[in-house]
Amino acid sequence: MEKLLQTIIEPLVDHPEDIKIKKEEHASSITYHLILNSEDTGKVIGKHGRIAKAIRTVVSGSKNESGKKVFVEID
16 A cells, blocks of 8 residues: 555655655554655645545555555645
8 A cells, every 4th residue: 555655646746755654553444644845745735635635535445455444644
């Protein structure tokens, strides 16, 4: 899943080397925290959050190995 997020986010940002993805696993869900360069945060969120919503839709629709709900947070 981290590889999928990395693949989606890299073309959107100016500083791909600053992308960090942290995984936080709970009993019924998995949360991925995206840590980006401060200049790139707005690019990943998009106008009215459209790009962030699209990223969340793709990630939640992809099959994960554990069957848990997947959330994406942009920090």
